[in-house]
Amino acid sequence: MATVTVDCLRKVFATPTGPQTVIDDISFEVADQSFLSLVGPSGCGKTTLLNIISGIEAATSGSVEMKENGQAAKLAYVFQEPRLLPWRSVFDNLMYVQPVQDDAARERVTTALERVGLAHAAKKWPGQLSGGQQQRIGIARAFSVEPDVLLMDEPFSHLDAITARGLREHLQELWAHTRKTVIFVTHDVSEAAELSDRILMLAPGGRIHEDIQVTLPRPRRASDPEVAVLEASVLRRFEDLEAATKNQSAQLHSQTA
Amino acid sequence: MTTTTLERRAKHTRAASNNAPRKRGANKLQRVGLVLVGYLLLLGIWSYFSTYYFTPYILPPPWAVAAEMWHLLIDGTAFVQFGASIGKIAAGFAIGALIGAPIGLLMGRSRYWKNFFQQPMLVLGNVPGLTYAVFALILFGIGAVGPVVAVTLVALPYVALNVAQGVEEVDPHLIHMSTVYGRSRKDVIRSVFLPSVMPYLFSALRYGFAMAWKVEALTEVFGGRSGIGFMIRAEYQEFSVTGVLAWTGFFVLFILLVERVFLAQLENRIFAWRGGR
Numbered sequence: 001m002a003t004v005t006v007d008c009l010r011k012v013f014a015t016p017t018g019p020q021t022v023i024d025d026i027s028f029e030v031a032d033q034s035f036l037s038l039v040g041p042s043g044c045g046k047t048t049l050l051n052i053i054s055g056i057e058a059a060t061s062g063s064v065e066m067k068e069n070g071q072a073a074k075l076a077y078v079f080q081e082p083r084l085l086p087w088r089s090v091f092d093n094l095m096y097v098q099p100v101q102d103d104a105a106r107e108r109v110t111t112a113l114e115r116v117g118l119a120h121a122a123k124k125w126p127g128q129l130s131g132g133q134q135q136r137i138g139i140a141r142a143f144s145v146e147p148d149v150l151l152m153d154e155p156f157s158h159l160d161a162i163t164a165r166g167l168r169e170h171l172q173e174l175w176a177h178t179r180k181t182v183i184f185v186t187h188d189v190s191e192a193a194e195l196s197d198r199i200l201m202l203a204p205g206g207r208i209h210e211d212i213q214v215t216l217p218r219p220r221r222a223s224d225p226e227v228a229v230l231e232a233s234v235l236r237r238f239e240d241l242e243a244a245t246k247n248q249s250a251q252l253h254s255q256t257a
Numbered sequence: 258m259t260t261t262t263l264e265r266r267a268k269h270t271r272a273a274s275n276n277a278p279r280k281r282g283a284n285k286l287q288r289v290g291l292v293l294v295g296y297l298l299l300l301g302i303w304s305y306f307s308t309y310y311f312t313p314y315i316l317p318p319p320w321a322v323a324a325e326m327w328h329l330l331i332d333g334t335a336f337v338q339f340g341a342s343i344g345k346i347a348a349g350f351a352i353g354a355l356i357g358a359p360i361g362l363l364m365g366r367s368r369y370w371k372n373f374f375q376q377p378m379l380v381l382g383n384v385p386g387l388t389y390a391v392f393a394l395i396l397f398g399i400g401a402v403g404p405v406v407a408v409t410l411v412a413l414p415y416v417a418l419n420v421a422q423g424v425e426e427v428d429p430h431l432i433h434m435s436t437v438y439g440r441s442r443k444d445v446i447r448s449v450f451l452p453s454v455m456p457y458l459f460s461a462l463r464y465g466f467a468m469a470w471k472v473e474a475l476t477e478v479f480g481g482r483s484g485i486g487f488m489i490r491a492e493y494q495e496f497s498v499t500g501v502l503a504w505t506g507f508f509v510l511f512i513l514l515v516e517r518v519f520l521a522q523l524e525n526r527i528f529a530w531r532g533g534r
Contacts (some may be wrong), residue, residue: 028506033391054437055436055437056433056437075437075438076438077434077438079430079434081430082430083433083434085431085448085449085452087452088448088530096435096438096440096444096448097438097440099439125529125530125532127530127531145438164495
């Protein structure tokens with residue numbers, strides 16, 4: 001039972017023009033074994049929120065609690081870039097994140113590499129792999145530690161459309177197999193519609209604009225008609241949000257002028 | 258027609274991949290050949306001037322210098338004097354690296370220490386080697402201490418500034434990744450910091466060592482009791498240009514050996530991961 005509880009979270013950055021609120025009093029809960037996507041326009045605080053959840057950044061106020069059967073949940077993170085150690089082989093990159101370097105860890109690593117179809121690349125250097133393969137290694141690394149909660153920050157945004165589609169399908173298979181609690185950041189509405197159980201749409205200024213439950217059957221493909229309908233609906237709300245934001249900033253601008 | 262084109266292209270690709278090792282071998286041979294031609298040209302110019310423009314007393318021909326080097330090798334003098342120089346360089350460089358590496362680490366991690374050390378390190382690095390040699394002689398007199406101190410002072414800023422740069426260049430994303438996956442401080446230092454700093458440390462080793470050799474030889478010329486610099490001075494005092502050139506030849510050969518064989522192999526091994534795509 002891995003759950004994530006985000007309670008009254010705020011993040012304010014000090015900038016030369018004064019304090020800037022990036023996350024403004026956000027609260028939500030992520031259920032066990034669910035796939036939650038955070039979507040929103042650029043600069044709405046998605047990555048900052050994920051970094052606070054992971055412990056990379058500290059919150060200004062509020063709290064994040066991740067529990068697995070009453071204990072601290074084990075965490076893994078798939079970043080935008082693969083973030084592999086270039087001086088370690090693929091296998092050693094995965095071994096690096098294992099809490100204990102024993103035979104069980106070696107077996108987990110081998111299994112994770114097999115699952116992403118890169119067992120044959122175990123002895124290669126990351127620099128010898130393509131961008132898509134490196135990202136698959138990043139995903140394998142995350143799954144190899146058998147996390148309770150998996151955080152993913154736009155993991156396919158740097159890849160070409162075909163590679164990204166293949167990896168999305170692969171991720172769905174892995175998730176169906178392991179049923180980890182996932183928080184997935186993306187600015188791609190189609191990706192969110194294809195992968196998620198729930199979509200949290202963030203507004204500029206770091207507020208939750210809308211909480212959308214997704215009940216479509218799995219496995220899904222981006223080309224499925226239901227997914228396309230959901231995508232169109234989310235996209236429309238996204239456009240409404242952007243229009244409202246533009247109006248607000250125009251009003252603010254005219255008031256100050 | 259398309260099939261024919263594709264077949265032809267596939268055949269061409271297969272032929273190209275079969276020819277690849279042969280082509281690589283030919284390229285290597287060509288490269289070695291060019292290097293040899295360069296050396297032969299240099300020796301040819303030297304031979305020409307020593308034969309037609311200067312007396313052997315002023316500029317002995319290459320074969321006379323080679324004979325002198327052979328003689329010094331056979332009677333063991335070369336090994337004894339080289340041993341003396343290498344010992345002093347190793348000691349000086351080790352002390353310089355031991356002091357320089359922590360200074361570089363501090364400079365790379367903290368702006369305060371960077372401001373504190375940067376100017377002194379730049380000054381130390383820009384002082385001419387001759388000044389170190391003269392000061393070492395004045396402060397420590399004739400003996401082994403002077404050259405060791407001079408080498409230490411040459412190596413220290415090279416190591417400190419390079420390590421500082423290496424630490425500054427460590428990718429913070431890799432540190433974040435390590436933090437998320439719960440790696441200890443020791444793991445991060447061993448698996449992220451050290452490999453990141455290694456290319457800079459290696460560069461310090463390579464250039465610092467070359468500089469240290471020159472300053473060490475210079476210091477021995479002024480105030481040594483042994484070593485290559487001392488032997489060059491001894492041969493000069495006897496007006497033996499052949500001897501001076503023979504010792505210089507050993508010096509050059511040793512630098513080439515260290516640079517092209519030892520350091521190049523070490524570099525290939527340590528940075529094998531760079532040989533990827």
